[in-house]
Amino acid sequence: MAALVAASSPAPAETSQSPYVQRLRQLAQLQTLNAELLSRDSATAVLQALCDRHDPEAPRVRARRIETPDSPQAAAGARRELGAAANEPIRLRRVELMCGDVVLSKADNWYLPGRLTTEMNTALNTTETPFGVVVAPLRFQRRTLSSRLLFNPLPAGWEARGELAFDTPATPPPQVLQHRALLQTPDGRPFSLLVETYTDAVLVP
Template sequence: MKTRTIIAATSLAVMAATAQAREPWTDDVASRTQALALLQSLNADLLSHPSATLTLERWCGAHALAPEAKILARRVKGQDKPLPADARETLGIGPDEPVRYRRVQLTCGDHVLSEADNWYVPSRLTPEMNQTLDSTDQPFGKVVQPLHFRRQTVSADLLWAPLPTGWEMDAPLPAAHKAPLDIPHEVLRHRAVLYTGTNQPFSLVVETYTSEVLAFGRR
């Protein structure tokens, strides 16, 4: 057990050193190309797995964003958003079916990786799940894991394009500068519906991924 502890501590130290050795993003084609490739990689990973929480946890660990690769959900209260106009039809519920709203920031260490708006049907969850969601900051995806849910992505939009459209076909590239690369706060957005193992929709989620997903810098 002691040996395992030493190995784990050494691995974390190596990851931290690697992260520190990386360079800041600079406004040049090399940085922009790496940033684009990373965002496309994250997007593909999110699209191929049902839980965004677990995907971000893997991303956090792989890029040494924190000493411990653990995603925490930080509740944001007092900013309730109305249910989107088409959401009741999407969720297969009537006009009087109660729907709850939950907004969270998914964090890894000091980094806010995602800001998620979630509308869900409490009658399709267990009482224990509802109590946990009401009283704790646990990520939604982890709480509802026993439902063996699947995720159907409705849309996935890259909100920031590091390179211009047609760059691969010799479109003009941005001029290089020595200044830091200006990465906007919102870089990627997914809209998805979650279904139980019996194919019943129970949640509509809009997830906006932030520039913090690239906080580890360039190689």
Template sequence: MPRLPTAFAALALAFAADSAAAEEGNRNAWSGDRTARLEALALLQTLNADLLSHDSATLTLDRWCAAHRLADPPRIVAERVKGADKPATDEQRRLLGVGPDEPVAYRRVRLACGGHVLSEADNWYVPARLTPDMNHTLQTSDTAFGRVVQPLRFQRRTLSADLLWSPLPQGWEMGAPPPAEPALAVPHAVLQHRAVLVLPDGTPFSTLVETYTGAVLDFPEPARR
């Protein structure tokens, strides 16, 4: 008999947790009407502009995380994807200014704010152009690349910035109706940047591909008055 109350209590707790998760999901779900779509598009364009105007994507996401209260403390943490390997292509070696035999390291991370993965980043970098301490940190920790190399006072040269998804259909400004959806269906990937990081003297040391996820909108839809 003692097992029945214990099992029942565990079931009740699981149900409560599922209900809370469902409530949280509903709280952060955006409606599918035109106003919500315009707001979502404006936010994506704002994030895009912020990323383009700053050298460190990590610090930009720190600010985004704090401004939209995605976590407490609002700090981006890098989650390394271990075991992943993508050798640098000839084009990437050209961008880095290295020959076919010079070592180029690869690192893939997910940049998360609390439980929200905001970006997935592929990074190829030249170890010889970093300090030994930086290389050790990159190899042995989950610290975001931008934080590790921040003392280099690097600059970011954007190669491309592509909006992968628009909340509004093509021709919306001419009256094209939005999709008939009760809630905004945000895909996994919404924005992608390709860039090269260079030292103050212009020497490139990293090339990267950053894919920003729909989790950048994981906060309640703006209230309407």
């Protein structure tokens, strides 16, 4: 966990890197995380692996609930994307996915409780277990709808500018990457619409 905590305050070793190298490291980390999310069905598993790489004794990733007001318009949009009937119940679970005290991502999860088991719904309502862990028995598949970098440490055409063109480090914003995805059963039936926004804590000096 120490390495992840250090992401919000540069470590002494980072000061020896040129701004160009620092920017390359940030871009490489973002692209690696993005590729892992695109190739895996569980975003929680990707974040857990990130925690474990930097601390073999890292705690399990947990989902801290955030209370959110009802939004009929947003619910209607999610219902359409999930192909749910007008009378089918739909719920929003908004969480921060955390490794210890570090927030790695924030997720809005519109899901259809009627397509889950009673045990799964109870766990989602009463625990901090991440959604992907709870619904793992469904052997779900992830279908990414969009992937967007919110932080680009190297501008377009950086390859031709050379190292000396970058005289200052890049400071990442609080949010660096966003994914929209559907979770579906192996037969292609969706049951969850996710909007995941990853924080600058995923960038490790």
